[in-house]
Amino acid sequence: MMILKSKSKYDLESTLYSGQCFLWNPILSDNLQAHEIVLGGTRFRVQQLSDKIDAIYPLNITQNQSLILQNHLRVDDDLGYIYQSIESDKYLLSSFKKFEGLHLLRQDPWECLVTFICSSNNNMKRIKLMLNKLINSFDNTHTDSLGEYKTFPTPDQIIEAGEEHLRSLGFGYRAKYIFETSRIILYENIDLLKLRSQNYDDNLEQLTMFPGVGDKVANCVMLFSLDNLNAFPVDVWINRVLREIYLNDSKNKIADSRLRSHFQSYFGEYSGYINHYLFHSRRND
DNA sequence: ACTAGACCTCC
DNA sequence: GAGGTCTAG
Secondary structure, three states: OEEEOOOOOOOOOHHHHHOOOOOOEEEEEEEEEEEEEEOOOOEEEEEEEEEEEEEEEEOOOOOOHHHHHHHHHHHHHHHHHHHHHOOHHHHHHHHHOOOOOOOOOOOOOHHHHHHHHHHHOHHHHHHHHHHHHHHOOOEEEEOOOOEEEEEOOOOOHHHOOHHHHHOOOOOOHHHHHHHHHHHHHHHHOOHHHHHHHOOOOHHHHOOOOOOOHHHHHHHHHHHHHHHOOOOOOOOOHHHHHHHHOOOOOOOOOHHHHHHHHHHHHHHHOOOHHHHHHHHHHHHOO
8 A cells, every 4th residue: 555645635536436537436445445447557446545545556556657646646736726726706615615635637538538429418327337338348358466457448449349339339329429530540640648738729629620529528638638727618517507606697698618718718727627626516516 | 600400328 | 308519501
């Protein structure tokens, strides 16, 4: 076991299951609540220990593995700095207090892209189910001291399996989107990791070129995997909370992309972090 | 630029 | 109806 250093208090439960990532699994380890994920081909397990994270697997975690985990968990984020950036906002203040320690994650861009293409017109439970089916339908089996585990399929594996394979897993019309997106990535030799830390506008333009990726999905991918912390996905929940709290219950029709750019200016460089607190709060009241 | 309808499947 | 996107007009 090894306590991970984090700049701020860390709330694992809120962070891992707030709807930004669907690849973490709750698991019982020594009768204690733990959480498991595969990162870069390695299986990791963590659990909450007071305000910090305890990395309990791999057992003798290497320096490099520990870096992979910390990088994914964004333990260096300074939440206090983000919290104080909007001091006068009553609703946000109570959200920060209620979910103190909620972090964004830094996910793998490819896995994140597939995840949020799946999210369209869908619910969290089924998104999770679809991703599990997808992972289990390929033979990417690895073995460690805990037993077998699987890694996420690559674009070329998805192409080889075919669009019909995805349909047979229950992906519906999203099968075509994921299949075509895989083809574009492979044939145009696109390295999604290179989009990391590129500016918001360029990434938005690049990502919305993929079929099945509109403004909302692109903003999710940018926020949850590409370090564009000013990304601001507007879904039905964010739309609700913006109207209720910030637009005086306005029922005017405003396009989500216009709401998005307006509130990006309003909330500033960490609007994406604020977005996730708004989302999580609105869903949990 | 902006607005309706269709779209797969499952709870 | 569900954490949207695409297409037509």
